[in-house]
Amino acid sequence: MTKVILVTGASSGIGLALCERLLSHDPEGLQLCLACRDVQRARDARAALLASHPTAHVTLVQMDTSSVSSVIGAAQEVKRRYNRLDFLYLNAGIMPNPHFDVKAFFRGLFSSRIVTMFATGGGGILTQEDRVTADGLQEIFMTNLFGHFLLIRELEPILCHAGLTSQLIWTSSSNAHPSAFSVDDIQHRRGTQPYSSSKYACDLLSLALNTHYNKQGLYSSVTCPGFVMTSLTYGILPFFPPFLWTLLMPLFWLIRILTNTFTLTPYNGAEALLWLFKQQPESLDPQAKYQSSTSGLGKNYTQPRKMDVDLHMSEVLILSVKCCSL
Numbered sequence: 171m172t173k174v175i176l177v178t179g180a181s182s183g184i185g186l187a188l189c190e191r192l193l194s195h196d197p198e199g200l201q202l203c204l205a206c207r208d209v210q211r212a213r214d215a216r217a218a219l220l221a222s223h224p225t226a227h228v229t230l231v232q233m234d235t236s237s238v239s240s241v242i243g244a245a246q247e248v249k250r251r252y253n254r255l256d257f258l259y260l261n262a263g264i265m266p267n268p269h270f271d272v273k274a275f276f277r278g279l280f281s282s283r284i285v286t287m288f289a290t291g292g293g294g295i296l297t298q299e300d301r302v303t304a305d306g307l308q309e310i311f312m313t314n315l316f317g318h319f320l321l322i323r324e325l326e327p328i329l330c331h332a333g334l335t336s337q338l339i340w341t342s343s344s345n346a347h348p349s350a351f352s353v354d355d356i357q358h359r360r361g362t363q364p365y366s367s368s369k370y371a372c373d374l375l376s377l378a379l380n381t382h383y384n385k386q387g388l389y390s391s392v393t394c395p396g397f398v399m400t401s402l403t404y405g406i407l408p409f410f411p412p413f414l415w416t417l418l419m420p421l422f423w424l425i426r427i428l429t430n431t432f433t434l435t436p437y438n439g440a441e442a443l444l445w446l447f448k449q450q451p452e453s454l455d456p457q458a459k460y461q462s463s464t465s466g467l468g469k470n471y472t473q474p475r476k477m478d479v480d481l482h483m484s485e486v487l488i489l490s491v492k493c494c495s496l
């Protein structure tokens with residue numbers, strides 16, 4: 171039976187690489203819908219996918235996850251086109267206005283945090299300046315988490331079907347950290363790490379969604395693509411021209427020997443997202459984060475890692491998120 175798959179943020183990076191890999195895995199049996207905010211970039215992505223898979227079914231829907239009305243409009247369009255959705259990849263994400271703390275970076279280099287700092291971007295080396303959207307919500311929270319929550323809520327009728335299963339697959343991050351998140355400030359209005367907070371909220375929300383929806387056949391899983399060279403990463407050091415990143419590649423390959431989270435290419439980063447596509451959702455651990463990993467010799471594999479999440483907090487978050495959507 172044909173599987174219907176919707177991917178948010180499919181116009182570039184990990185989302186586009188995932189689409190390519192899904193089509194290579196099953197060129198005829200999929201109906202792929204690319205949900206993108208920029209129509210021209212979406213068209214370019216579709217053309218690139220069709221160039222390598224000319225007989226594939228690939229459609230587009232315009233959706234900006236940072237806008238309530240855009241998400242609701244796009245969901246209506248998706249429901250009009252399909253009466254069932256098998257996979258929903260919640261991948262669109264931003265880290266705008268990042269600040270790279272050079273001092274914290276060099277302090278980390280000479281401390282025991284050196285490996286975790288590289289693997290997670292943690293240790294205070296990255297902060298961001300957030301904005302408020304036209305809907306009055308924090309942009310990073312809205313784009314990475316809340317827009318996706320609204321999408322799931324709106325698509326519920328085509329995600330939950332008696333006797334069939336569907337999967338939600340989040341692109342989270344190893345940068346998701348409980349210390350950046352507070353249930354009293356779920357949008358992270360007051361702190362300096364809204365990206366980390368939004369990704370930790372994705373981890374919590376996935377857990378809560380499993381509690382609420384498993385009995386209706388809907389399962390949610392969390393992935394981490396590792397550290398991947400994409401436009402999101404290039405934006406972290408905007409003064410760094412692309413050729414300098416290329417010069418750093420040998421250093422990154424060396425670091426990969428110490429931490430297999432340096433997946434580096436979007437193709438490698440999409441590994442866990444594709445792996446989940448091939449699993450029976452009932453067999454997955456709702457408290458695991460499925461990590462794309464690449465060995466020093468370049469072999470790709472998926473590793474489950476226990477998330478630092480608790481059920482009570484996940485329930486508090488889903489209630490607060492529901493309140494935001496009233």
Ligand SMILES: NC(=O)C1=CN([C@@H]2O[C@H](COP(=O)(O)OP(=O)(O)OC[C@H]3O[C@@H](n4cnc5c(N)ncnc54)[C@H](OP(=O)(O)O)[C@@H]3O)[C@@H](O)[C@H]2O)C=CC1
Nearest residue numbers: 179181182183184207234235236262263343397398400402
């Ligand atoms: N790169 C990395 O090392 C890591 C990335 N991630 C996560 O992976 C995901 C994909 O990022 P990555 O591929 O790296 O970066 P890219 O910037 O290449 O891709 C991000 C995608 O999200 C889309 N997007 C951004 N904002 C919106 C919006 N408001 N509405 C709809 N789509 C939007 C972008 O669209 P457009 O083309 O229009 O900009 C783009 O297609 C993100 O969630 C990111 O947080 C997690 C861990 C590590």
Ligand SMILES: CC(C)CCC[C@@H](C)[C@H]1CC[C@H]2C3=CC[C@H]4[C@H](C)C(=O)CC[C@]4(C)[C@H]3CC[C@]12C
Nearest residue numbers: 287288289290291296343344345396397403406
């Ligand atoms: C020699 C220096 C100039 C090299 C600086 C490298 C840093 C800019 C990057 C090293 C580790 C990177 C990251 C790690 C984790 C990512 C995380 C999982 C994510 O979700 C978004 C991107 C990362 C934070 C990424 C960002 C760049 C690094 C800090």
